[in-house]
Structures are given as C-alpha cells and as structure tokens.
Amino acid sequence: MTKVGLMEREKREINAIWFTFVGLSAQNIRHLELCKITDFNALFAVTNLELRSLADRGRLDVETKRKLLQSTVILQNHWNALHSRTSAEDPPPGPSTPAIVTTSPQGYNRSLTANGSKMITQSNSMSFAAAPKSPKAARLVHAIPHKWHRSTKFRFSGDAVCHFCQRPLGFGFLNAWEKCRSCKWKVHTQCKSRVGDSCGLTPEHLRVLFDKLVQENNGGMWKDPQSVPGSRSMNEPAFQFPDTAIDSSSSTNSSAPSTPALPAGIATSVTTSLTAPYRSERKFLFPDTENYPAHNRLPILVISEGDHPTTTEIEQETENHLKTASMMGTVESEGTIVAVQEEVVEHQEMDHEEGPSQEAVDKFNKRADGGFTWERHAWNMSTIRGPNAQASWNEVSIAFDTIEFDKQNPIIGRGRFGEVQRGFHYGDVAVKIYNMEHVSDHSKRAEEFKLEVSAYKNTRHDNIALFLGYFMTDGKYGMVMSLSRGSQSLYTLIHVIREPLDLPTTRMIARQICQAVSYLHTKKILHKDLRSKNILLESKNKVVITDFGILSMKRLAYPKGKLGWHTSRFWANYLAPELAMALRTEFDEHESEDFPFTEASDVYAFGCVWFEMLTGLLSYEGELPHQILLKKSQGVKPVLPNIKCAQELKELLISCWSTAPHERPTLPDIIAKLTAVPKKQRVNRSPSFPVMMKSYESNF
Numbered sequence: 001m002t003k004v005g006l007m008e009r010e011k012r013e014i015n016a017i018w019f020t021f022v023g024l025s026a027q028n029i030r031h032l033e034l035c036k037i038t039d040f041n042a043l044f045a046v047t048n049l050e051l052r053s054l055a056d057r058g059r060l061d062v063e064t065k066r067k068l069l070q071s072t073v074i075l076q077n078h079w080n081a082l083h084s085r086t087s088a089e090d091p092p093p094g095p096s097t098p099a100i101v102t103t104s105p106q107g108y109n110r111s112l113t114a115n116g117s118k119m120i121t122q123s124n125s126m127s128f129a130a131a132p133k134s135p136k137a138a139r140l141v142h143a144i145p146h147k148w149h150r151s152t153k154f155r156f157s158g159d160a161v162c163h164f165c166q167r168p169l170g171f172g173f174l175n176a177w178e179k180c181r182s183c184k185w186k187v188h189t190q191c192k193s194r195v196g197d198s199c200g201l202t203p204e205h206l207r208v209l210f211d212k213l214v215q216e217n218n219g220g221m222w223k224d225p226q227s228v229p230g231s232r233s234m235n236e237p238a239f240q241f242p243d244t245a246i247d248s249s250s251s252t253n254s255s256a257p258s259t260p261a262l263p264a265g266i267a268t269s270v271t272t273s274l275t276a277p278y279r280s281e282r283k284f285l286f287p288d289t290e291n292y293p294a295h296n297r298l299p300i301l302v303i304s305e306g307d308h309p310t311t312t313e314i315e316q317e318t319e320n321h322l323k324t325a326s327m328m329g330t331v332e333s334e335g336t337i338v339a340v341q342e343e344v345v346e347h348q349e350m351d352h353e354e355g356p357s358q359e360a361v362d363k364f365n366k367r368a369d370g371g372f373t374w375e376r377h378a379w380n381m382s383t384i385r386g387p388n389a390q391a392s393w394n395e396v397s398i399a400f401d402t403i404e405f406d407k408q409n410p411i412i413g414r415g416r417f418g419e420v421q422r423g424f425h426y427g428d429v430a431v432k433i434y435n436m437e438h439v440s441d442h443s444k445r446a447e448e449f450k451l452e453v454s455a456y457k458n459t460r461h462d463n464i465a466l467f468l469g470y471f472m473t474d475g476k477y478g479m480v481m482s483l484s485r486g487s488q489s490l491y492t493l494i495h496v497i498r499e500p501l502d503l504p505t506t507r508m509i510a511r512q513i514c515q516a517v518s519y520l521h522t523k524k525i526l527h528k529d530l531r532s533k534n535i536l537l538e539s540k541n542k543v544v545i546t547d548f549g550i551l552s553m554k555r556l557a558y559p560k561g562k563l564g565w566h567t568s569r570f571w572a573n574y575l576a577p578e579l580a581m582a583l584r585t586e587f588d589e590h591e592s593e594d595f596p597f598t599e600a601s602d603v604y605a606f607g608c609v610w611f612e613m614l615t616g617l618l619s620y621e622g623e624l625p626h627q628i629l630l631k632k633s634q635g636v637k638p639v640l641p642n643i644k645c646a647q648e649l650k651e652l653l654i655s656c657w658s659t660a661p662h663e664r665p666t667l668p669d670i671i672a673k674l675t676a677v678p679k680k681q682r683v684n685r686s687p688s689f690p691v692m693m694k695s696y697e698s699n700f
C-alpha cells in the first residue's frame with residue numbers, strides 16, 4: 001500500500017467530514033475541535049464517558065449524542081480490525097509485532113509482546129489489569145511507537161520523499177532522516193515528532209477506511225443494526241468477522257481482533273477491498289468455543305433509546321390497537337368478533353371465579369423452569385390451583401378504584417414491560433401496571449398475568465419487594481407493592497450518582513441480593529432479569545429485588561412486525577452465554593420453550609452486578625449489544641480493570657462468569673464466601689477501563 005502522509009489540516013478535514021456524516025452540526029464539530037477532538041486518534045483517546053461529557057458540554061441533543069457515541073465505537077472497531085488485518089497481512093509496512101494481549105480460553109496469556117505498545121484487546125480469559133500508572137481513562141488507543149533509527153547510509157539519489165511531509169529526503173550524508181524498523185517509513189528527523197505513535201496504521205489506512213465507510217453508507221443513514229432495526233434483512237448474515245490471516249487458536253504470538261463483529265455490509269466492503277489478495281473464509285474463533293450456527297444467526301436486539309422509547313412505541317401501538325378495537329370490536333383468531341367491553345367484563349368475572357387453568361399452569365411451569373431444569377411437580381402450585389387457591393387469590397385482589405394515584409407526580413418510571421406509578425393504598429405504594437399486549441389472545445391475558453404475578457404472590461423475604469396485591473380492571477393489569485423509599489435503583493447509585501461503595505457495603509448488598517435470589521430459587525422461581533436496575537435501594541444498608549419471573553421470549557418479541565428483540569438497555573450485558581446462544585433470530589410463538597433460564601444464569605447475572613459494584617462499570621461497558629452477544633457466544637469474557645480487593649472476591653467473580661453453567665457456584669456458596677472473607681478490605685477502583693493486562697496466573 002502506498003503511503004501518503006496527511007497534513008494536519010487534511011486530518012482535521014477528514015475528522016470534520018466524518019462528524020458531518022454522522023450527523024453533527026458545524027457548531028457541534030467546532031465544539032469538539034475546541035475540546036481537542038481534531039482527528040481520529042484524539043477521538044479514540046477519550047473514553048465513552050469523557051465523550052459523553054464532552055457531548056453534554058457541547059449541548060448535543062440526545063439523538064446526535066447517541067450517534068456520536070455509537071459511530072465512534074463502530075469506527076474504532078473497524079479501525080482495530082483494519083489494523084489487525086493489515087498488520088498481519090501486510091508486513092512490512094505494518095508493525096512487526098503489535099503488542100496485543102491475547103489469552104486462551106483456558107485462562108492463561110497466550111502472548112504478550114509488549115514492545116512498548118499500548119494496544120489492548122479484550123481477552124477471552126479472565127485477567128485483571130495491572131495497577132494503572134496514570135489515572136487517565138482511555139478507550140482502546142492505537143499507540144504503537146515507531147522504532148526509529150538514524151540512517152548512516154550514503155544516499156545516491158534524492159528521489160525518495162519523506163513519508164510525512166512528502167518533500168525529498170535529499171541525498172548524501174548531509175540530510176538527516178530516519179527510518180522505522182517496523183513499518184519502514186522514512187521521514188526527516190524534524191518530521192519524526194509529528195508522525196505520532198501510529199506505527200502500522202498510516203494516514204492512508206485511515207483515508208481508505210473513511211472512504212469505505214462513507215461510500216458504503218452512501219451518505220445515508222448510519223447503518224448500525226441497533227439504531228436501524230429494519231435496515232437489514234434477517235436472511236442476510238447478521239455479522240461477519242474481519243478475516244484474519246492469523247489464527248489465534250494456533251499462534252502464540254497472535255493479534256486477535258478485539259472486537260470481531262462488524263456490521264454487515266460495511267465489514268465486507270472494508271475487508272474485501274483492503275485485503276483482497278489474502279481473503280479467506282476463515283473466521284476468528286477461540287478454540288472450544290461456540291458460535292451462532294447458521295440456523296441461528298446473531299439476533300438483532302432493538303435497544304431502548306433514552307429512557308424507554310420502545311415502551312412509547314408499545315404504548316402508541318396499544319393505543320392505536322385499542323382505538324381500532326373499540327370502534328370495530330376485536331377479531332379473534334377464530335374469526336369471532338368480541339366486543340371489547342364484554343371482554344373486560346368477562347375478565348373481571350373470571351378474576352373472582354377461578355385461577356389459571358391447569359393447562360396454563362403446566363405451560364407456565366415449563367416456562368418457569370426454562371423447560372429444561374426443573375421438574376414440573378417442583379413448582380409450588382398449591383396457591384395457583386388447589387382447594388384454597390381461589391380464596392388466596394381473592395385475598396390479594398385489590399379494587400383498582402381504591403388506589404389513589406399521586407396527581408402531581410404519578411409516574412416513577414417506565415420499563416419495557418410497563419410503568420410504575422406512585423400511589424396510596426392504606427399507605428404509600430408503588431403500582432406497576434403491566435403491558436400485556438404481547439398476549440395477542442385477549443381472553444388469555446388475565447390468565448397469563450396471574451401466572452406472572454403468582455411468582456410475587458408467594459414470596460415473603462426482607463430483600464424482595466413486598467407484594468401487596470394485584471388488580472385486573474378495565475383492561476389494566478397491575479400489581480401493588482411496597483414503595484421503595486427514594487425509588488432509586490442500584491444502577492442509579494452506581495452509574496448516575498456515581499456513589500463510590502466501600503467494600504463492606506458492597507459485600508453487604510451482594511449478600512442481600514444472593515439471599516433474596518437464593519430464596520426465590522428455593523421457591524422454584526427464577527429471577528431471569530437480575531440487573532442493577534432491578535435492585536432497589538430501600539436505605540443505605542438495604543436493597544430489595546424486583547421484576548423477577550416476568551421476562552420471557554414472548555415479551556421480548558413484542559411488538560411483532562419489527563425485526564429483532566426489544567430489550568432494555570444493557571440487557572445483553574447480564575445475559576449468561578448459554579442464553580445468548582439460545583437467542584434465536586426469530587421468535588416462533590408456537591414453540592413452547594422459552595430461554596433456557598436456570599439458577600446458574602441468575603448466578604451469571606449476579607456476577608455482573610457484583611462486577612458493577614466493585615468497579616463502577618458495566619461488564620462489556622461501551623460495547624454494542626450485538627458485539628456482546630457475539631463475544632458471549634465465543635466465550636470472550638469482559639475485560640477486568642484493576643480491582644484491589646481480596647483474591648477470593650475476584651475469584652468469586654470469575655467463577656460466576658464460567659462459560660459452563662455447572663461450573664458456576666451456587667448462591668449459598670457465594671453467600672458463604674462473601675461472609676468468610678476478612679472484613680477489613682477496601683475496594684480501589686481503577687479509574688479507567690483496562691490499561692495493561694496481566695495474565696490470570698499472575699493475579700492469582
């Protein structure tokens with residue numbers, strides 16, 4: 001590849017064109033330039049958080065901010081992929097040994113060719129980063145120093161030009177110029193300092209990358225599968241790996257692409273054009289890990305934007321649906337026309353007459369146990385069906401009109417499956433109104449709702465949101481529960497307020513979570529959606545968990561007619577690898593099986609919450625959901641920043657993230673470990689995302 005140096009002005013222009021292409025206004029771009037984001041290297045040198053705060057300071061609107069953040073991650077992935085390809089396939093002029101840490105799934109470092117480089121990739125084994133020397137947080141920075149050496153050769157010809165300034169290097173001994181041993185660039189000595197630490201990634205690479213990305217997008221909308229749900233056919237391969245000439249499974253000196261997943265189309269074009277002579281169909285895969293089989297291509301996760309816009313979509317659809325239904329009646333699948341009002345009456349009558357049918361209970365049991373792990377008889381059905389079942393349902397039924405809703409400030413928050421309102425029912429309460437639109441058969445909604453609520457109805461634990469009752473009135477399905485003071489979640493505490501948690505508090509909260517989930521497990525209830533958002537802070541010393549037993553494929557697949565699964569933000573971060581693999585591209589509603597949730601998948605999710613509390617970061621922070629799914633399917637684990645706490649606690653985290661579910665500890669084991677570790681420990685969070693990786697062994 002010919003190397004043409006780009007002047008600073010040109011780099012700046014490319015940067016500006018890129019931002020314009022992403023959708024930033026001239027004012028936004030000026031603001032970023034004033035903040036020293038003048039070229040891609042500068043852009044990549046800031047963390048997501050820093051970029052977010054820059055965007056906030058520049059008053060970028062939510063949508064533009066999102067585009068900026070997403071496009072930066074995607075661009076960086078392309079950049080890394082491009083670098084790993086070109087450095088592997090084109091040496092020279094690529095860097096001879098890019099210092100990339102790659103580790104094996106067995107948990108040891110496969111290679112560490114430091115070589116002064118700071119390029120870091122994610123690892124598929126568990127390792128903790130060494131204590132950072134500098135507190136500067138940075139995303140993956142391409143910073144591989146050149147290995148300059150001063151040439152002493154006599155130059156007979158003056159034709160050769162400086163790769164940086166494009167002026168002749170001159171001839172004879174008199175002209176001072178230097179050559180990089182790795183990438184073979186020749187530059188004037190005075191130009192050397194201006195080239196930067198970008199050995200192996202030349203401005204020409206950058207130009208090609210940029211051209212390709214812009215051309216492929218054809219000036220149109222940013223083609224990110226997450227932001228444009230309908231932009232890609234489900235029949236197309238969802239993602240392609242950048243081909244790699246290095247097989248990391250066999251090489252001991254390999255440079256694995258840190259983020260192998262590239263959006264379809266873009267990935268193909270970039271890699272094809274840049275590396276056509278070396279193209280192979282080989283995919284990057286760690287040994288003994290899985291990948292999505294052809295029949296189960298990587299699914300699309302449609303993520304809520306801002307708070308929960310998908311809920312708004314659902315509400316809109318619901319409203320339209322109800323409007324149409326109230327005017328025309330509802331056409332049932334059998335062709336029967338049922339007036340909506342009659343249907344509501346029917347529900348109300350049913351509420352007080354009987355519990356769910358045996359068939360529904362059986363189906364639910366299958367779902368509750370994931371259809372895989374638990375025996376059907378293990379479900380405690382006495383309160384669902386049995387001699388006293390109806391009495392027990394009546395006991396917890398609350399008349400909707402006896403709840404007073406806060407008129408000033410009714411909504412506490414909205415989630416994917418409904419909204420939570422502040423109310424009064426013989427005391428302050430939280431009322432969660434569930435969206436049951438995913439059950440297309442209206443006559444089955446009440447039954448399905450009861451099955452979901454039954455998980456709450458049977459629980460009494462200090463660390464579980466207290467269920468007070470339920471209602472099913474006028475097509476409203478809701479649950480009344482104790483109002484958590486402050487209505488704050490652990491997520492808000494860690495990621496919004498950014499309250500540092502000391503180790504004793506962290507351990508205490510972790511223990512409470514484990515005790516609550518363990519209690520649920522003894523009741524044969526799986527949480528299925530354990531996340532910091534679903535852990536509410538009752539006080540500084542007490543948490544309660546909520547939102548358990550609700551999640552199902554059916555819920556995530558609603559609304560239909562759109563591609564992909566509709567999930568909350570960061571849902572994929574907590575998903576156990578076996579669940580990620582089970583997430584099919586399409587939902588088949590005739591299939592009774594749900595996700596293979598197990599106790600072990602709850603343990604995996606607990607590991608993620610534990611990680612959040614220890615580090616203040618989300619696992620796989622800053623990565624797009626499809627990348628996370630792909631990594632999980634390949635056994636690539638989250639990068640661990642530096643954490644200074646007892647080894648047992650680190651090991652605990654690692655064991656919770658075991659790829660094989662049976663290798664994860666049980667919750668009682670975790671509680672025992674959390675209790676056993678000496679109390680006087682402090683957590684020193686790393687201020688940054690990974691800095692330099694150390695092997696698993698060196699830490700343990």
Ligand SMILES: Nc1ncnc2c1ncn2[C@@H]1O[C@H](COP(=O)(O)OP(=O)(O)OP(=O)(O)O)[C@@H](O)[C@H]1O
Pocket residue numbers: 308412413414415416417418419420430465481482483484485486487488489533534536546547568569
């Ligand atoms: N019992 C409660 N007391 C006080 N606040 C609550 C209670 N239950 C839920 N909330 C708050 O209500 C809001 C919405 O909760 P909900 O569980 O519906 O959605 P979510 O968990 O935020 O989002 P999603 O379920 O889509 O991930 C959250 O901010 C949550 O903290």
